[in-house]
Structures are given as structure tokens and as C-alpha cells.
Amino acid sequence: MSNIDAELDRLIAPGRVHRRIYTDPAIFELEMDRIFGAAWIYVGHESQIKKPGDYFATRMGRKPVVLVRDEQGAVRVIHNQCAHRGAMVVATDQGKAAEFICCYHGWTYHLDGRIKAVPLNHGYPQGFDTKNPKMAMLPVPRVKSYRGFVFASDASDGPGLEEWLGHMTTSLDDMIDRAPEGEIEIAGGVFKHAYDGNWKVYFENLCDAAHPLFTHRSSIDAAQQQSDDVHSDGAGEIAIRQMRQNGAPYSFWESQVGIWTYPNGHSYLGDYHDDAKLVAALKDPVFREYIAALERKKGKAEAKRVLEVRRWNSNIYPNVSLMSQFQQLRVVHPIAVNRTVVHSYSFRLKGAPDQMFRNTISFANIVNGTGSLVLTDDLEIYNRLEMGMSSEGSEWLQIGRGYQSDVGDAHGGRRGKNSTSEVYIRNMLDAWLGLMTKGHAAPVRAAS
Amino acid sequence: MAKRRRPKPKPRAPSRRPVLVARHRAALRVSETLDLNRCERFLQHEARLLDDGKFDDWLALFTPDGSYWVPSEPDQDNPHDTVSLIYDDRRLLETRVRRLASPRIYSQEPRSRTSRIVSNVSIEDGDNNACTVRSKLLMVEYRRGGQRLFAGTAFHRLVQADGLILIASKRVNLLNCDAPLDGIVVPF
Numbered sequence: 343m344s345n346i347d348a349e350l351d352r353l354i355a356p357g358r359v360h361r362r363i364y365t366d367p368a369i370f371e372l373e374m375d376r377i378f379g380a381a382w383i384y385v386g387h388e389s390q391i392k393k394p395g396d397y398f399a400t401r402m403g404r405k406p407v408v409l410v411r412d413e414q415g416a417v418r419v420i421h422n423q424c425a426h427r428g429a430m431v432v433a434t435d436q437g438k439a440a441e442f443i444c445c446y447h448g449w450t451y452h453l454d455g456r457i458k459a460v461p462l463n464h465g466y467p468q469g470f471d472t473k474n475p476k477m478a479m480l481p482v483p484r485v486k487s488y489r490g491f492v493f494a495s496d497a498s499d500g501p502g503l504e505e506w507l508g509h510m511t512t513s514l515d516d517m518i519d520r521a522p523e524g525e526i527e528i529a530g531g532v533f534k535h536a537y538d539g540n541w542k543v544y545f546e547n548l549c550d551a552a553h554p555l556f557t558h559r560s561s562i563d564a565a566q567q568q569s570d571d572v573h574s575d576g577a578g579e580i581a582i583r584q585m586r587q588n589g590a591p592y593s594f595w596e597s598q599v600g601i602w603t604y605p606n607g608h609s610y611l612g613d614y615h616d617d618a619k620l621v622a623a624l625k626d627p628v629f630r631e632y633i634a635a636l637e638r639k640k641g642k643a644e645a646k647r648v649l650e651v652r653r654w655n656s657n658i659y660p661n662v663s664l665m666s667q668f669q670q671l672r673v674v675h676p677i678a679v680n681r682t683v684v685h686s687y688s689f690r691l692k693g694a695p696d697q698m699f700r701n702t703i704s705f706a707n708i709v710n711g712t713g714s715l716v717l718t719d720d721l722e723i724y725n726r727l728e729m730g731m732s733s734e735g736s737e738w739l740q741i742g743r744g745y746q747s748d749v750g751d752a753h754g755g756r757r758g759k760n761s762t763s764e765v766y767i768r769n770m771l772d773a774w775l776g777l778m779t780k781g782h783a784a785p786v787r788a789a790s
Numbered sequence: 791m792a793k794r795r796r797p798k799p800k801p802r803a804p805s806r807r808p809v810l811v812a813r814h815r816a817a818l819r820v821s822e823t824l825d826l827n828r829c830e831r832f833l834q835h836e837a838r839l840l841d842d843g844k845f846d847d848w849l850a851l852f853t854p855d856g857s858y859w860v861p862s863e864p865d866q867d868n869p870h871d872t873v874s875l876i877y878d879d880r881r882l883l884e885t886r887v888r889r890l891a892s893p894r895i896y897s898q899e900p901r902s903r904t905s906r907i908v909s910n911v912s913i914e915d916g917d918n919n920a921c922t923v924r925s926k927l928l929m930v931e932y933r934r935g936g937q938r939l940f941a942g943t944a945f946h947r948l949v950q951a952d953g954l955i956l957i958a959s960k961r962v963n964l965l966n967c968d969a970p971l972d973g974i975v976v977p978f
């Protein structure tokens with residue numbers, strides 16, 4: 343046991359966390375191994391690889407992998423590394439291939455990663471066998487799709503995907519169930535936004551109901567002062583509605599919004615996007631048209647059930663966050679202890695009005711856009727957390743809000759008295775500590 | 791640089807006005823053709839306003855239904871079906887500019903300083919009332935000890951109104967539009 347191992351569980355205490363877990367490069371290395379190298383990591387969506395040969399190159403933690411549909415139509419995740427001398431084989435972000443060919447000496451691979459051909463293969467010593475399964479673009483040990491959302495784990499054993507997700511499968515369901523035809527696809531491009539800070543602070547901000555009023559003050563004020571008589575083609579209208587909503591007073595967050603957390607670090611902010619009172623606004627004719635389409639395809643009762651799921655960000659630890667009402671999905675890619683890139687995708691709901699997807703795009707631009715009037719202030723916060731924590735100021739950070747008023751909930755969950763509880767941070771740190779110190783052992787409750 | 795009068799918002803761009811009115815105006819202002827020289831001076835003026843942080847004056851260069859677009863993909867077809875680093879209709883552009891003046895815009899605390907070079911200007915198409923101008927842009931942004939370099943191609947749709955040039959739409963194709971990027975706050 344290294345020194346660090348002995349210290350890990352001293353870095354989290356009830357209601358506080360030591361800043362070192364966000365700044366120490368040695369801890370980051372351990373996280374890449376014990377969290378991103380072990381837990382179920384979201385890799386991509388099946389709509390990105392519709393046909394055999396379609397591939398999507400991405401990363402699990404820092405490791406380059408390829409999500410690919412093989413000749414038989416099966417979904418595979420293979421390490422993007424040549425078995426010969428280690429070159430990265432697939433160099434483009436996405437595309438279609440009949441086979442993968444390494445650019446260095448031409449070793450060629452089947453879509454599932456098995457070797458197909460090795461030039462000059464007579465020159466190797468006895469026992470050199472291109473059929474040896476260890477000589478391949480190695481498959482990631484466990485790959486599982488939940489209704490099209492593909493997760494993979496670099497650990498050969500551990501809890502199954504659905505066990506890991508627990509109650510969060512309902513948030514994935516919500517992404518799909520909102521499609522009148524029951525199918526969704528990634529569309530409309532991707533944002534890749536970057537900041538100089540630790541990956542965990544991004545996840546810890548997604549359910550932070552106490553920050554918009556403060557952090558986003560400049561865009562709230564600017565939107566509140568904006569005249570609605572000025573020309574808009576719809577894009578500005580959606581954006582401004584969203585910015586104004588960020589200005590809801592603390593009393594709103596404390597009385598009408600809830601925060602739910604679940605084992606393994608997951609959480610969601612709920613009630614917030616009640617269609618009747620908030621973002622989409624039931625009066626919006628496009629939204630009404632959408633509801634009609636949903637009712638036609640699914641029946642009134644099911645449509646009602648679907649629309650009554652009111653979740654803002656649903657965060658599946660450790661690397662993916664969903665927002666179902668505007669069909670957003672964000673993937674966190676840790677680059678270094680103090681550098682993170684987030685990829686943000688949009689989904690098209692099959693059977694929904696075209697204009698609805700355009701609203702999704704407008705929403706993506708304002709909430710997840712690199713040049714957004716909102717997100718840029720969040721990115722600034724992440725940078726400042728990094729700068730602040732490298733000081734010699736207080737070692738312990740306060741994450742205790744709601745500590746005494748949180749309550750247990752169904753599905754092994756724990757819920758804040760209201761949305762301003764920091765229970766979601768404590769819950770993530772529980773999972774963090776469990777993974778970092780006990781592998782896949784049941785998460786401890788050290789911090790709650 | 792001549793001092794530019796802040797144009798009052800006009801209900802419509804001149805290109806949509808009846809031909810007779812347009813001819814009349816053209817007749818009154820024979821010297822004011824939308825030629826390369828004039829367009830280039832306009833772009834230099836715009837770049838200078840942005841470098842000087844005079845964002846209100848920059849906003850005043852746009853038509854009442856003007857738009858500003860920075861695509862997220864090379865060759866992006868439109869701003870409606872694919873996300874954009876920035877896509878502002880007039881209403882959002884006004885909000886963006888108002889926010890830039892806010893003392894609580896934390897992503898501009900401290901403020902960026904920028905230095906732009908606009909070059910290789912050409913008129914792609916158009917007539918005396920409206921034209922599309924293509925130019926190359928290099929912008930260096932300095933903030934809090936770090937400096938970034940942006941390169942790209944800008945397309946301005948320029949229209950004439952009462953002898954003034956206005957921007958009906960502006961598109962900036964960044965060379966690295968699909969790269970991982972830190973936040974973009976100062977417009978290009």
C-alpha cells in the first residue's frame with residue numbers, strides 16, 4: 343500500500359473534503375486507474391454507429407478506444423492501439439471502415455479487433471500466432487448497451503451495468519420515452535469545451551442550484567433587460583427564456599426544486615423543468631404539437647406519464663450527464679489533474695416536429711455552447727476553483743449544506759430537503775472513496 | 791477614421807424596399823458605391839470597435855434583423871440544425887452585448903484584450919445596395935497571463951441604408967471551430 347492509499351480516506355470527512363483530491367497529480371493517476379479504468383464509463387450512443395463498419399473514436403478516461411459496429415452488427419469497444427508496436431490505429435473521429443489498418447507497418451484488423459493480416463509474418467519467432475486473442479486491438483473487457491447508450495468497463499468483473507446504474511436507468515428511459523416513435527439519435531454536431539481544472543468540479547456543478555443566481559448574474563441581468571419586441575428568429579427567444587430562468591430567487595430553489603442522489607455517485611435535480619411553469623412553456627405551439635404527436639403514438643396516459651418526469655440534469659457517475667427535456671448529453675473527458683474537456687451532444691426525437699429539434703439546438707447553444715452567455719461563466723468558475731485551490735488557503739472545503747436535513751429515499755437514495763443541499767457532492771465523494779479504496783465494494787457513507 | 795453616426799434602427803433592410811425608392815437613393819448618393827475600398831474600410835472600422843471594446847457601437851453596425859454566426863463545423867450548412875459556437879439573432883446579440891458591459895461578467899474579470907488583423911478582403915457578390923464581403927481574420931486574445939490565437943474567414947453581408955453601411959449578417963469560420971476550446975466571450 344502506497345502512502346497515498348493510507349491517506350485517501352482521510353481526505354473526506356463529514357461535510358468537508360480536502361482540496362488535495364482536486365489538485366494532486368498522484369491522486370489523478372489513481373483515479374484514471376480505479377475510477378475511469380474500472381467503473382462503467384459512458385462511451386457513445388448506438389445511433390453514432392448505425393451500420394456495420396461505422397465507428398466512433400473516443401476515450402475512456404485518457405485511453406483512446408473505438409466504438410464500432412462489427413460485421414455481424416454487434417457493438418464493440420476496442421482499444422485504439424496496434425498490437426505490433428503500439429501505434430494508434432484509428433485516427434479520425436468517426437467514419438466507416440471495412441477493416442482497420444495500422445499506418446506504421448500495415449497490420450490489419452477485423453472490426454472486432456482481431457488480427458486479419460500481418461505483413462512479413464514469416465519473420466517472427468515460433469509461437470507467433472496472429473490468432474492469439476491477446477494479440478489484437480484488444481476489446482475492452484465489458485461492453486453493455488442500455489437501450490442504445492453504450493457503456494464499457496476496463497475491469498473484467500464488478501457489478502453489471504444495470505446494477506451500477508440502479509434507479510438512473512429511469513433517466514435514460516426518459517431520454518428515449520420522450521420520442522413519439524420511441525427512438526432517438528445523436529444529431530446536430532458536438533461542442534467540445536475545455537477548462538483548466540479538475541474533472542470532478544464539472545460534475546459537482548451540474549446539480550448546483552445555489553450558483554446560477556450568482557455566477558450567471560451578468561446574463562440574467564442582460565436577459566431581463568432585453569426587449570421582446572426586437573427581431574428574433576426563435577433562437578434568441580429560447581436562449582433569453584433560459585437565462586431569465588436562471589434568475590429564479592433562492593426561495594424558488596428552496597421550495598420548488600428537489601435534489602435526489604443514488605448509490606454509485608449518481609444524482610439528478612428534479613421538478614425544475616416542470617413544463618407548465620418553466621423552460622418549454624406549455625403555451626409554446628411547437629411544444630403543443632409535440633405533445634399531440636406523443637399522445638397519438640403512445641396514448642394519452644403514457645404521454646402524461648412521460649411528461650411528468652421532470653428532471654433537469656441527471657448525472658451518471660463518473661462521466662455522463664443527461665438533460666432530457668432538451669435532449670442534451672454531456673461526456674466528461676479528464677485530460678490531466680488540471681485540464682478537462684467536455685463533449686456535449688444533442689439528440690433528435692423521432693416523430694417530434696422538426697422545429698422541436700431546432701429548439702434543442704438553440705438550447706444547446708445557450709446552455710452548452712463554447713460561446714454561450716451562460717456556460718462561459720461556469721468555465722470561469724472551474725478555472726478559478728483550480729487557481730484558488732492551488733493556494734495555501736483553507737485545506738478543507740465545505741460541502742455540508744443540507745447535511746443534517748437530507749433524508750433517505752427509495753431505491754437506496756438520499757434526497758436533500760430541497761435542491762440547495764450539497765448532498766449530490768457528498769454522494770459523489772462516497773462513490774469516489776468506494777472506488778478509490780475498495781474497488782467495486784458497496785459505496786461507503788463516509789461523507790453523509 | 792470618420793466618426794460614424796449611430797444609425798437608428800430601420801424597420802427593413804434597403805434591399806427589400808421597392809426598386810423605385812432604391813433607385814432614388816442611389817441617384818442621390820452617386821459617390822457612395824459599395825466598392826472594395828469602402829467595404830474594406832468598413833471592416834477595419836468594425837475590427838477597431840471590437841478591439842477597443844466599444845461593443846455598443848459594434849452592435850449599432852447591424853441591421854434590426856441582423857445576425858452573427860460562428861459555426862461549430864467547417865462548411866456548416868445552417869445555424870438551425872447544428873450547434874454553433876455562437877449563433878445570435880438580433881435579440882440575442884443585443885443581450886450578448888449588454889452582458890459584455892456588465893460589471894459582473896466573471897468570465898471577463900479581468901477583461902480580455904484583443905488585437906485583430908483583417909486582410910485579403912474581396913467582394914464575393916452583390917450590387918450597390920448589398921454585397922457579400924469575404925475577409926481573413928487573425929485575432930490574438932490576451933487574458934490573465936495567457937494568449938490565444940484565432941484564425942478564420944469572415945463573410946459579411948453588407949447593406950446600405952441612408953448612405954451608411956450596415957451588417958445584415960456576419961459569419962466567421964474559425965480554422966479550429968471543431969477543436970476543444972476554452973470559453974469564447976469576446977466576439978470575433
Ligand code: FES
Nearest residue numbers: 424426427444447
Ligand atoms: S505499429 Fe502498427 S503495424 Fe507496426
Ligand SMILES: [Fe+2]
Nearest residue numbers: 553554557720
Ligand atoms: Fe452554471
